[in-house]
Amino acid sequence: MKKTEVGVDEFLAGVSPAKRQRDAATMVTLMHDITGHEPEMWGTIVGFGSCHYRYPTGTEGDVPIAAFSPRRQATTIYLLDTGAHADRLAKLGPHETGAGCLYIKDLEAIDADVLREIVTDDYRRVIDGDTGSATFTVTG
Template sequence: MKKTEADVGEFVAGVSPAKRQRDAETMVALLREVTGREPEMWGTIVGFGSCHYRYPTGTEGDVPIAAFSPRRQATTVYLLDTGAHADRLGKLGPHETGVGCLYIKDLEEIDADVLREIVAEDYRRVIEGDTGSAVFTVTD
């Protein structure tokens, strides 16, 4: 995955439907607060900071430290492993999960403080290198 030169504000302004655009604006503010970093575009993903990862298998690449994407059906929040947040996810409100993705259809229906805790914990884990079998190295 690579950063692009696209403008985050323009990207968010073009998000539809309107509810997803509203949620994207909220997520930019929340991730900016949690990470202390400015957003950058990684294709259609809004990322904060960057890191290089390498798995024991040799698979490696570059990704944002914290990120989300306003998809048509739901806002996707990218995490290391949703299973690590089982207790908090039970308090979050309506959502679905994949292994490393949290899908939220409406941010107004979830507990923003719980979401902030989940994102902050994942961010901390990457910064501190507490990521399980993969090695993550912060690059900016």
């Protein structure tokens, strides 16, 4: 995955519906507060910080440390492993999960403190190198 030249504000201005745009602004603030990194675009993903990953199989690449994408149907929050957050997810409110993804249709309907805990924990795991089978090296 590579960073793109599109500005975050420019990208977010084109997000629809309006609720998703509002949620995206909330996520930018939340992730900036947690990571201390300015948002950058990685295609249609808003990322904070960067790292290089490598699996024992040799698969490797670059990704943001914390990231989300305001998709039409839901805000997608990218996590290392949603299973690691099972207890918190039970308290979060309405959401769905997929492989490394947390889907939230309305940020106003969930517990913001629980979401902050989930994102903070995931960010710390990358920074601390507690990521399971992959090796992550922070690059920015």
